[in-house]
Amino acid sequence: xxxxxxxxxxxxxxxxxxxxxxxxxxxxxxxxxxxxxxxxxxxxxxxxxxxxxxxxxxxxxxxxxxxxxxxxxxxxxxxxxxxxxxxxxxxxxxxxxxxxxxxxxxxxxxxxxxxxxxxxxxxxxxxxxxxxxxxxxxxxxxxxxxxxxxxxxxxxxxxxxxxxxxxxxxxxxxxxxxxxxxxxxxxxxxxxxxxxxxxxxxxxxxxxxxxxxxxxxxxxxxxxxxxxx
Numbered sequence: 001x002x003x004x005x006x007x008x009x010x011x012x013x014x015x016x017x018x019x020x021x022x023x024x025x026x027x028x029x030x031x032x033x034x035x036x037x038x039x040x041x042x043x044x045x046x047x048x049x050x051x052x053x054x055x056x057x058x059x060x061x062x063x064x065x066x067x068x069x070x071x072x073x074x075x076x077x078x079x080x081x082x083x084x085x086x087x088x089x090x091x092x093x094x095x096x097x098x099x100x101x102x103x104x105x106x107x108x109x110x111x112x113x114x115x116x117x118x119x120x121x122x123x124x125x126x127x128x129x130x131x132x133x134x135x136x137x138x139x140x141x142x143x144x145x146x147x148x149x150x151x152x153x154x155x156x157x158x159x160x161x162x163x164x165x166x167x168x169x170x171x172x173x174x175x176x177x178x179x180x181x182x183x184x185x186x187x188x189x190x191x192x193x194x195x196x197x198x199x200x201x202x203x204x205x206x207x208x209x210x211x212x213x214x215x216x217x218x219x220x221x222x223x224x225x226x227x228x229x
Contacts, residue, residue, distance in 0.1 A: 010025075010027065011029075012036070016043060016044050016049060019044060019053055019054065020050050023053035023054075024053070029057060031062070034061040034062070034078070035078065038078060041054045041057065045089060046085075051098065052098070055101050058105050062109070063108075064108075065107060065108040065111045065112075067148065067152050068152070068155075069149070069156040070111060070112050073114050074112040074113055076113075079109055079113040079114075079117060080121075082109045083106065083110065086102050086106035086109060087106060087131075089102040090106055091131070091134065092132070106142075107142060107145060110145075111145075115146075115150075115160050115162060116166075118146060119161050119166070119167065119170055122139060122142060122146070123170050123171060125139045126140075126143075126171070126175070127174055133197035136197060136201055137197050137201045137204055140201060140204035141204055143171065144208045144211055147208065147211055147215070149162070150162035150163035150167075151163055151215035163216070163220050163221065164221060165224040167221050168221045169224075175208065179196075180193060
């Protein structure tokens with residue numbers, strides 16, 4: 001007779017082996033399990049061991065992302081670790097599907113972060129000189145998601161930083177500026193510009209600007225201390 005494995009025995013013993021077992025089992029994984037297994041997930045991703053299982057674990061344990069505010073936020077330390085790991089994985093993993101999955105989980109983690117911390121994460125991502133070009137483009141999409149949520153009819157009654165002057169104060173110069181090559185040789189500079197990620201990033205920025213113009217009917221992002229800027 002095959003011995004049954006106690007769910008508590010597995011979920012209370014964080015290791016990469018048990019992480020793999022949980023990812024392939026029908027045992028329910030919850031947010032508390034994520035806190036317990038976070039060191040194993042960090043080790044898994046950093047050593048490129050059982051990365052698929054780690055991503056599966058995260059997808060199962062995190063609440064499904066919606067356009068409404070989450071009922072509970074991730075602890076700041078947990079959110080910081082996951083954003084760092086998933087940003088790197090979504091940027092450099094050689095498999096496109098894995099990059100896409102990591103990016104969608106990153107979006108979910110940002111949704112679960114406290115809005116001011118979420119704003120800081122996005123600022124760091126968009127201003128870090130080591131951020132790959134494709135993540136600079138994708139990062140604008142993550143900002144747009146946050147703005148859409150902040151102006152959603154289902155948004156929390158308390159003010160959201162993404163629907164305030166703090167959003168423009170923090171990200172305005174980062175988003176709404178153009179990175180142009182050295183104009184010494186116009187033709188060469190134009191070719192360099194067109195081959196870079198900047199045109200695609202600007203398309204994303206224009207989409208974000210359109211969302212702001214459509215949703216921010218009270219011009220909240222330009223008002224500081226009740227006064228329009």
